[in-house]
Amino acid sequence: MNLNKKAIRSYIRSLRQSLNYSEQYKSAQLITNKIINLDCIHKATHIGIYISFDGEIYTDLLIKFLLSMKKKIYIPVLLHKQQHLLFAPYTLSTPTIQNYLNVYEPKYNIIDLISLDKLDIIFIPLVAFDDHGNRLGMGGGFYDKTLQYQKHKSHCIYIGLGHDFQKIPTSILTQEKWDVKLPKIITPSYLHWHT
Ligand SMILES: Nc1nc2c(c(=O)[nH]1)N(C=O)[C@@H](CNc1ccc(C(=O)N[C@@H](CCC(=O)O)C(=O)O)cc1)CN2
Numbered sequence: 001m002n003l004n005k006k007a008i009r010s011y012i013r014s015l016r017q018s019l020n021y022s023e024q025y026k027s028a029q030l031i032t033n034k035i036i037n038l039d040c041i042h043k044a045t046h047i048g049i050y051i052s053f054d055g056e057i058y059t060d061l062l063i064k065f066l067l068s069m070k071k072k073i074y075i076p077v078l079l080h081k082q083q084h085l086l087f088a089p090y091t092l093s094t095p096t097i098q099n100y101l102n103v104y105e106p107k108y109n110i111i112d113l114i115s116l117d118k119l120d121i122i123f124i125p126l127v128a129f130d131d132h133g134n135r136l137g138m139g140g141g142f143y144d145k146t147l148q149y150q151k152h153k154s155h156c157i158y159i160g161l162g163h164d165f166q167k168i169p170t171s172i173l174t175q176e177k178w179d180v181k182l183p184k185i186i187t188p189s190y191l192h193w194h195t
């Protein structure tokens with residue numbers, strides 16, 4: 001593996017893990033306010049989002065807002081030995097369990113799982129990003145594989161969520177041929193729109 005990527009991942013993960021609850025909550029409020037005013041949110045019905053861990057931008061507040069706006073919410077789930085993510089329906093009463101990578105996911109019936117092409121918008125976690133919308137994730141390749149497959153045939157809008165300090169200089173991130181760029185990334189202070 002690329003040492004550079006590994007070092008960036010571990011440095012930025014340690015920064016975000018060190019945030020306290022009130023810092024996280026403030027960031028979540030700022031991000032939620034930005035998102036609920038976006039035009040694309042009002043037009044969307046099926047929205048993919050993640051359950052936060054490891055210091056990621058808290059998504060609870062946003063999920064509650066979206067549910068109150070009558071949006072249907074879906075969370076990525078890991079299927080045995082598969083790198084393509086599928087999405088399970090989620091409401092505030094859905095029980096959750098930790099998967100083999102310690103990330104929470106909803107309990108689900110296989111028949112209720114949907115694929116990315118059924119989503120209108122997906123909010124994507126990230127470890128680092130740059131000015132061109134290049135994304136560095138946790139290193140499992142799950143989002144890269146899932147987004148890549150759908151890149152040309154899906155109407156789904158990809159939106160990355162991160163803290164301001166997760167933005168790194170463009171020259172640092174070495175691009176891999178499979179990396180899928182994010183046209184929109186939202187941080188507490190900015191909307192980063194990339195063309
Ligand atoms: N909230 C959230 N959900 C998500 C992701 C994410 O980044 N955030 N994913 C984005 O792809 C997928 C899961 N990918 C992951 C990849 C690595 C690790 C991870 O923590 N690895 C640990 C070792 C875990 C272990 O083996 O016990 C580590 O590297 O420290 C977690 C999730 C799908 N769901």
Ligand SMILES: Nc1ncnc2c1ncn2[C@@H]1O[C@H](COP(=O)(O)OP(=O)(O)OP(=O)(O)O)[C@@H](O)[C@H]1O
Pocket residue numbers: 135136137138139140141142143144145148176178179
């Ligand atoms: N489209 C793809 N085709 C082939 N291999 C891929 C593809 N996407 C990812 N991979 C594999 O997955 C591994 C992890 O990729 P990478 O380091 O880019 O993950 P990441 O973007 O940080 O993680 P994630 O998307 O899960 O958050 C790579 O080493 C590569 O082997």
